[in-house]
Amino acid sequence: MTTGSEYARHWTLDPDVVFLNHGSFGACPSHLLEYQSELIARMEREPMRFFVMELPGLLEEALAELGRFIGADPAGLTFVNNASSAVSAVLRSIPFQAGDRLLITDHAYPACRNALDFVAERTGLEVVVAQVPFPASSHDQVFDAIMEAWRPGTRLALLDHITSPTGLLFPIRRLVESLQGRGTDVLVDGAHAPGMVDLHLDRLGAAYYTGNCHKWMCTPKGSAFLYVRSDRLDTVRPLTISHGATAPTDANSRFRNEFDWTGTDDPTPWLTVPESIRYFRDLVPGGWPSLRDRNRELLTRAVEAMTTTAGLTGPGPADMLLNLAAFPLPDDPRADDKDAFGFSAIRRKLLHDYRIQIPVWTWPQVPGRVLRLSVQLYNDLSQYRYLAKAVKELLEAEG
Ligand SMILES: Cc1ncc(COP(=O)(O)O)c(C=O)c1O
Known part of the structure; x- marks a missing residue:
């Protein structure tokens, strides 16, 4: 031992x-657990003050910090509880038409494949599965396997940044560029990427990107994000429709109004994200x-x-x-x-x-x-x- x-x-x-097996659920260091406990104590000391008066500002700050860390404009960024819910929110928001095609690979996370199949069956979409060899020999091989599976009429590709069953880093930049160049939006399942990859989401330019903070940023469970490119912000709605649907949009976009509040929940895992960024920056020399x-x-x-x-x-x-x-x-x-x-x-x-x-x-x-x-x-x-x-x-x- x-x-x-x-x-x-x-x-x-x-x-x-x-x-x-850090990859399955992450693991949170004691410092971040203690930091979260302090946030929970603050929330429970005066719930009304916390949720109504303090939370909007805390979320704003946390998203700004996260945005700096992953190279994303916070206007298109929101916290979600996990990558699964982000993938479902995007898939269930896009107005697909019967006959549209969806592209995925045989290395996709099975739960996300289920979400894709659910939407495909409901609307009459064709799911095309690119077979990516494993073990893999090169980025080119992965790129070619996915591009060869592409067909006209593919509205969306759901691609992993780092694959779950096989742990491979996909050449996501080239894939996004080429697929979107052919008119296929890409939803990147980056569940494993934050903390593992130096991300620059605005530069990547994917229409949609989700990542978990509770895996490789080691935050408490229930902290993830969804990034939506500015020209797709009006499309994406959360799985739960709540107050944000009719809230004024003078200060915040509908996207932020809706995703910031999907009903009473514990937002403290999200609020630990800036502390995770600081904590590991200071813990490891360099x-x-x-x-x-x-x-x-x-x-x-x-x-x-x-x-x-x-x-x-x-x-x-x-x-x-x-x-x-x-x-x-x-x-x-x-x-x-x-x-x-x-x-x-x-x-x-x-x-x-x-x-x-x-x-x-x-x-x-x-x-x-x-x-x-x-x-x-x-x-x-x-x-x-x-x-x-x-x-x-x-x-x-x-x-
Ligand atoms: C590639 C991939 N996508 C999505 C998920 C789902 O993450 P969560 O359970 O946090 O929604 C995982 C979890 O391991 C994953 O590996």
């Missing part, structure tokens, strides 16, 4: 678990650029351990990898053997026999499977060496 890096003490992670370099370097070493010690095939070239790496495993000999949580036999063994928390999921379909590791500040190389030995032993035992 291994306890992780010198940064691990800033998190409250269970020391009895080797936690290599700030966010060094943090990103450190994680990327550690990931390279982790991939080496998995390929040399465990004999696995890596996910792709180094310039397609940041904080996630997925490895195809040999076909699952016990593909039907899932527990009540949907965990496969090898995943259960990793957790119970080795105390390693890491996803191994079916992909692209039964009996195929991939193991996906995550790298965050609290991890260190000894953990991936330990993982590589464990995976080698378990694969050998499968025979």
Whole structure:
């Protein structure tokens, strides 16, 4: 067992678990949890004052800070609880016409694929799925696979910035430019990007972009954003229609009026975002650029351990990898053997026999499977060496 890096003490992670799954739900350091607790105390001390008199200004400041961090004009930026709700809000707002096409890839996050299918079935749209090879050989290969799947009449492409099951960085800038050049708006699912990628959303120019702060910016759960390009702002409505629909638009756009209030909820996860930006800037010498370099370097070493010690095939070239790496495993000999949580036999063994928390999921379909590791500040190389030995032993035992 291994306890992780010198940064691990800033998190409250269970020391009895080797936690290599930051990608699923993130993990919040104690400082940000305490900061949120103070905000909650402030909210509960005088709820009327907090929600009516203080919250609008706090949101304004938090969006301005976030906008600076991700290179986005805050006028087109709003907080949402998670990337799933942002994807659904955009998909359900666009006035598609029967026969329109939607483009997605076979690496998309399954929940977002469900949202796309729901809208497609309701309106009679055709969903075209680009098959992107995995392991990948280059950005060009990914770009070509997606562009070759494009057909006339494609109204929207839903593309991951970093893919969930396979952890690949897609060449999103070129894809946005080329697809939008052909008249197809792009909704970028950047659930993994904030904190992992140095974002410049205004320059990227995607019609729509969503990102989670609760993954790689390590904020409390329920903090994400939706960015909408200025010429699409009038189109997008939240999933919940509330006061904002009829609020005056002299001070704020309808977009901001509607998304800033979708009913009573806890806004404190959103309000921790500026503190996360400051906290990691000050925690790591060199700030966010060094943090990103450190994680990327550690990931390279982790991939080496998995390929040399465990004999696995890596996910792709180094310039397609940041904080996630997925490895195809040999076909699952016990593909039907899932527990009540949907965990496969090898995943259960990793957790119970080795105390390693890491996803191994079916992909692209039964009996195929991939193991996906995550790298965050609290991890260190000894953990991936330990993982590589464990995976080698378990694969050998499968025979
Ligand atoms: C690519 C991608 N999109 C969307 C999501 C959904 O994020 P959330 O559960 O915060 O909505 C995830 C979560 O892992 C993801 O990996």
